[in-house]
Amino acid sequence: MHFTVAIPTYNGASRLPKLLEQLRTQVNTEDLVWEIIIVDNNSKDNTAEVVRQYQANWPEPYPLRYCLETEQGAAFARQRAIREAKGELIGFVDDDNLPDTNWVAAAYTFGKEHPKAGAYGGQIHGDFEVEPPENFKRIKSFLAIRERGEKLHLYEPDNLNLPPGAALVVRKQAWCECVPIRPTLQGRVGEKMLVGDDYEPLLYIHKAGWEIWYNPAMHTYHQIPQRRLEKDYLLSLIRGCGLTICHLRMINAKIWQKPIIMARIMLGSLRRAILHLLKYRWKVKTDLIAACEMEFHLSSFASPFYFIKTSLVSQFVGYTGKKKHPKNAGDV
Numbered sequence: 001m002h003f004t005v006a007i008p009t010y011n012g013a014s015r016l017p018k019l020l021e022q023l024r025t026q027v028n029t030e031d032l033v034w035e036i037i038i039v040d041n042n043s044k045d046n047t048a049e050v051v052r053q054y055q056a057n058w059p060e061p062y063p064l065r066y067c068l069e070t071e072q073g074a075a076f077a078r079q080r081a082i083r084e085a086k087g088e089l090i091g092f093v094d095d096d097n098l099p100d101t102n103w104v105a106a107a108y109t110f111g112k113e114h115p116k117a118g119a120y121g122g123q124i125h126g127d128f129e130v131e132p133p134e135n136f137k138r139i140k141s142f143l144a145i146r147e148r149g150e151k152l153h154l155y156e157p158d159n160l161n162l163p164p165g166a167a168l169v170v171r172k173q174a175w176c177e178c179v180p181i182r183p184t185l186q187g188r189v190g191e192k193m194l195v196g197d198d199y200e201p202l203l204y205i206h207k208a209g210w211e212i213w214y215n216p217a218m219h220t221y222h223q224i225p226q227r228r229l230e231k232d233y234l235l236s237l238i239r240g241c242g243l244t245i246c247h248l249r250m251i252n253a254k255i256w257q258k259p260i261i262m263a264r265i266m267l268g269s270l271r272r273a274i275l276h277l278l279k280y281r282w283k284v285k286t287d288l289i290a291a292c293e294m295e296f297h298l299s300s301f302a303s304p305f306y307f308i309k310t311s312l313v314s315q316f317v318g319y320t321g322k323k324k325h326p327k328n329a330g331d332v
Helices: 016-023 047-056 074-084 103-113 172-178 199-207 231-243 245-250 255-280 288-320
Strands: 003-009 034-040 064-069 089-092 097-099 117-128 168-171 211-224 328-331
Touching: 003 016, 003 074, 003 103, 016 034, 016 047, 016 097, 034 047, 034 074, 047 064, 064 074, 074 089, 074 172, 089 103, 089 172, 103 117, 103 168, 103 211, 117 172, 117 199, 168 172, 172 199, 199 211, 199 245, 231 245, 231 288, 245 255, 245 288, 255 288
Parallel strands: 003 034, 003 089, 034 064, 117 211
Antiparallel strands: 064 328, 089 168, 097 211, 117 168
C-alpha cells in the first residue's frame, strides 16, 4: 500500500465528521492505494459510534479503519498508528486539521521524489473561530501554524527547528528503525499540557541520518476555537512547550554534553527573559503576547530542573517495577 492517513483522536466525535468529509474530497489519488485509520485514544464520548456509522456507509475505494489505543497520550496513539498502518508513508492528521483537497497526492509525490526524507511537513494555516489578538504571529508556532513560504527546504533539527506533529508525514521504515517503542514524552494527558512528543521521534529519525523537509505544496488548515486563544490556555500550552526543551536537547546528547547543555539552556533562557523584561516592562503583565513570550523564557529556564525531576521519578518507578506497559485493544 502506498499511503496511510492516520488520525489520532481523543473525544473527537464532533470534529471527525468534518475531517472525514474533507478526506473524501481528495483529488489526484486515482493511482494511489491508500487508507484511513482512526486511532481512538481512549475517548470518553461517542467517537467509536461515529466512526462505525461512517464505516457502515463508506462507498470509497480506500478503506476506513478504526482501532482503540487505551494507553493515554498522543505519543502512544502515534505508535499504535505506525503498527497498524499498511502504507509505506504515513500522514498524521489531527482531528481538528482540514487538509487541502490535494494533500494526500502532494504528500505521496514528495515522499517518492525524496527517498531520503524520513519525515516532512507542509504549510499549516490557522482557521480561527474569532480574530486572533494583535501580534499573534509572534506566537503562532505554538499552535502548530507553519507558514514558511513557497520555497522547499530542510528543517534544522539540531536547533529544534522541526515540523509539528499535525499534518506530518513519516516514512514507516525510518520510524520503525529509529524510534523507541516507549517514548520519553507522552503528550498532553489530562490536565498536563506538556508537549514535545511530536518532536521526539523526529530527533531520533534525524540522528539516524534521515532528512526532515518542509514541503510547501502540502496545505492544511488548523481549526482554532476561541478558547485556544484565551490567556489561561495559551500560558499553559506555552509553559508545557518550555518545560520540555531540556528533554528534547538531551535526546541526541552524549553523557559528557548534558551538564553543558543544561547550563546553556538556563543561562540563555535567563538572558532572554531579562532582555524581554527590559523591552516590555509592565506589558508582560497586560499584553497577552508579551506574557506568553515571557512564560516561554521562564519555563525554558526551569526545564533542566524538570528534566532532572522526571528522570529521577522514572528511575524510581523502573526500580520498583511499577512501570506501565502498552495495552492495545481491538480493531475494526
